Amino acid sequence: MSSDAPERTNLLGLPRPALEAFVAQLGSRPFRARQLMNWIYKRGVGEPAGMTDLAKEFRARLAERAEVRLPEVVREQRSADGTVKWLLRADASQAFEMVFIPEPDRGTLCISSQVGCALDCSFCSTAQQGFNRNLSTAEIVGQVWLASTQLARETAAEAAPGAEPAERRVTNVVLMGMGEPLANFRNVVPALDILLDDFGFDLSRRRVTLSTSGLVPQIYKLAEVSNVALAVSLHAPDDALRNELVPINRKHPIAELLTACWHYLDEQNGRSVTFEYVMLEGVNDSPAQARALARLLKGHPAKVNLIPFNPFPGTRYARSSAPVIQRFRDELLQRGVLATVRRTRGEDIDAACGQLAGRVIDRTTVRLGSKVFGVAVQP
Ligand code: SAH
Numbered sequence: 286m287s288s289d290a291p292e293r294t295n296l297l298g299l300p301r302p303a304l305e306a307f308v309a310q311l312g313s314r315p316f317r318a319r320q321l322m323n324w325i326y327k328r329g330v331g332e333p334a335g336m337t338d339l340a341k342e343f344r345a346r347l348a349e350r351a352e353v354r355l356p357e358v359v360r361e362q363r364s365a366d367g368t369v370k371w372l373l374r375a376d377a378s379q380a381f382e383m384v385f386i387p388e389p390d391r392g393t394l395c396i397s398s399q400v401g402c403a404l405d406c407s408f409c410s411t412a413q414q415g416f417n418r419n420l421s422t423a424e425i426v427g428q429v430w431l432a433s434t435q436l437a438r439e440t441a442a443e444a445a446p447g448a449e450p451a452e453r454r455v456t457n458v459v460l461m462g463m464g465e466p467l468a469n470f471r472n473v474v475p476a477l478d479i480l481l482d483d484f485g486f487d488l489s490r491r492r493v494t495l496s497t498s499g500l501v502p503q504i505y506k507l508a509e510v511s512n513v514a515l516a517v518s519l520h521a522p523d524d525a526l527r528n529e530l531v532p533i534n535r536k537h538p539i540a541e542l543l544t545a546c547w548h549y550l551d552e553q554n555g556r557s558v559t560f561e562y563v564m565l566e567g568v569n570d571s572p573a574q575a576r577a578l579a580r581l582l583k584g585h586p587a588k589v590n591l592i593p594f595n596p597f598p599g600t601r602y603a604r605s606s607a608p609v610i611q612r613f614r615d616e617l618l619q620r621g622v623l624a625t626v627r628r629t630r631g632e633d634i635d636a637a638c639g640q641l642a643g644r645v646i647d648r649t650t651v652r653l654g655s656k657v658f659g660v661a662v663q664p
């Protein structure tokens with residue numbers, strides 16, 4: 286037996302009930318968990334020694350058994366537009382990315398849920414990397430903690446002179462980084478709990494968005510346990526094209542997916558589902574396709590977010606031109622379907638949608654080339 290101390294529990298992995306149980310195990314009263322969360326999430330203090338209103342003895346026990354352990358930053362890059370991208374270590378040879386996007390009225394943190402992705406969407410750079418592993422709850426929450434505390438330290442004085450005034454706090458979190466969040470259900474849901482908890486990051490449910498490529502059974506399960514905003518990567522108005530762009534569609538076709546979305550809204554009293562639609566020149570961007578999309582969504586609580594395609598090395602796709610995107614949007618608007626065009630941010634540092642690549646050693650390609658169906662989706 287080694288005499289090494291056992292690994293300390295990472296507090297960022299424990300939503301409130303689990304933290305209460307942990308605190309009780311340490312011989313303290315469960316309500317101390319709230320005080321602890323207050324230090325960690327409200328005040329950004331991760332060292333028990335600094336948690337001055339906790340009994341000294343309890344602090345000592347905490348320091349022995351627990352810690353706030355963050356993913357290590359491998360590299361940080363800043364875009365001319367203020368976007369920040371972090372490359373974070375998953376282990377010796379693997380890394381994942383997160384991106385902060387400052388805007389005048391909000392600061393959005395785009396976080397990852399997996400190292401790589403197994404779903405193999407044909408226009409996504411992350412997909413090309415393959416899949417390595419799920420991130421833990423602590424690694425998901427750790428991204429938000431890391432960005433929040435780092436941004437808080439950067440004073441306004443450090444902002445570039447003449448730069449557009451922008452929110453430098455994390456006010457919104459989107460699970461739109463690397464990975465398919467619903468394929469990592471078991472770790473993602475407790476992370477969402479911590480993001481929303483009054484004693485955690487205390488974000489309102491409308492400021493936390495989970496984006497999925499369309500894992501239908503997991504959308505039903507999510508409706509039972511969470512009420513965050515839902516975004517769905519649709520990208521095509523018919524099954525033949527969607528089968529090609531988003532292969533999970535072969536398992537869960539559009540009609541089934543939309544039924545799951547409306548169910549989610551009913552259960553969660555949600556306002557609308559956002560449908561992401563990447564604009565690929567000559568593939569899915571014709572006026573006829575816009576009309577077909579409008580027919581699918583008309584009369585439902587839906588918003589369409591058109592994403593100009595972001596190219597990456599080796600891709601066979603090109604971005605639709607601005608007038609084509611405008612025309613597509615107008616076709617939707619004329620039919621009463623709300624539609625916006627996503628502004629591309631952080632392009633100069635490869636931080637835009639679909640460009641996150643990290644460093645992934647693929648573990649799935651050996652499986653008979655069937656990435657989508659070969660990878661176990663956690664219950
Ligand atoms: N797996 C989830 C979460 C990723 S979100 C999902 O598919 O929803 C990232 C968003 O960016 C998705 O809507 C995705 O389809 C889109 N995207 C992927 N590659 C892109 C690219 N090259 N250009 C623009 N958007 C892209």
